[in-house]
Amino acid sequence: MKTTYIASAMIAIALFASCKGDTKTTEKEAEEVVKEVKKEVKEIKVEKLKIGLESKSDTKTTGSIIFEESEGTVKMMASIQGLSEGTHAIHIHEKADCSSPDGKSSGGHWNPTAQPHGAWGAAEGYHKGDIGNFKADAKGNGEITFKTDQWCIGCGDEKKDIVGKAIIVHQGTDDLTSQPSGAAGKRISCAGIIK
Structure with a gap:
């Protein structure tokens, strides 16, 4: 996005320079364009959280x-390590509490819209914490990337805000139908989503 703004500024400067004979006017106009671009770039807020x-x-x-x-x-x-080879479920749970040895202190799936458990985006419904499944290789390493506009980081909207929740990795596969949690087995890893 920044590259687009900077490229736009450069094009604008070039146009000003080719269309104006007065270099002082061109420089002043170019400075205004650069200021506007910098202002727009600053307005793009990126919130980042690592747990x-x-x-x-x-x-x-x-x-x-x-x-x-x-x-x-x-x-x-x-990025997850120490898994058995195969498919594992990952969900967001209700509370950023990983204090119990079995991870159950994090509560059930985060479900602020009171929907049934299911695959993300399913017409029948799904929890806001129903991320889904990912695969681990023979060395026990797995990765998953997920994007949504239905979450936010610290925005205060109880139906979107993931802060104060927990990520749980399960021993097994989420079958995406069993209620209320997909029969994914033991909770084998936990992290509180805390700023």
Whole structure:
């Protein structure tokens, strides 16, 4: 986005220079364009939050998650280690409390709109915390990237704000239909989403 603004400023400067014979006027107009571009670039707010996963349920599953919000969209990038090979579920849960050994202190899935559990975007409904599944390789490493405009970082909207919730990684696969949580098995890693 910044590149677009800067390119626009350069084009505007070139046009001013080619159309005006008076270099003092051209310089002044070019300075105004650059100021406007800088102002617009500053107005683009990027909120970033990095959290670390801790192992639960006697596993060695850890990792890190980055949340980044820009222009109304939150992107989640998770890198997880110490998994068994195969498919695992990942969800946002109600509370940023990872104090219990089994991760159950984080509560159930985050579901501020009181919908049934399901695949993200399903017409039948889904929880705002129903991220879904990802695969781990033979070395126990897995990654998932997820983007949505239905979350925010610290905006205060109880139906969108992920701060104060927790990320849970499960031992098994979310079947995307079983109520209320997809029958994904033990909670093997947890991280509170805290600013």
